Amino acid sequence: MIASALVADIALVLAFAAIGRASHDSDIFAGLWITAWPFLAGLAVGWIVTFAWRAPTAPVRTGLGVWAATVIVGMLLRAASGQGIAPAFIIVATLTLLVLLVGWRAVAALVTRVRSR
Helix, strand or coil: CHHHHHHHHHHHHHHHHHHHHHHCCCCCCCCHHHHHHHHHHHHHHHHHHCCHHHCCCCHHHHHHHHHHHHHHHHHHHHHHCCCCCCHHHHHHHHHHHHHHHHHHHHHHHHHHHHHCC
16 A cells, blocks of 8 residues: 555656646656656655655545645755746645645545445
């Protein structure tokens, strides 16, 4: 379950970056790494500081911390590397990553609860 959760998080961050690039008529694959790496680094920090491997599917305990670290570290690294951090981008990224990184965990928790009845 730990590996699956980590792979899901990585895939969702990559999807976020790819969708963002596509929405700006950019070559999705040519610059995907440039767009994604700050958020992937933030995701790694989030997994470490929340000890995500202990409860990888917990929406509150793990999901909120992973999301916050992904956004905060991602934005700091984007700024440090000269990438844009316009207020509109911060808002869109924050909300999108909230839905993606916490959302799948909330669905997993709901499915687990329903199955255990």
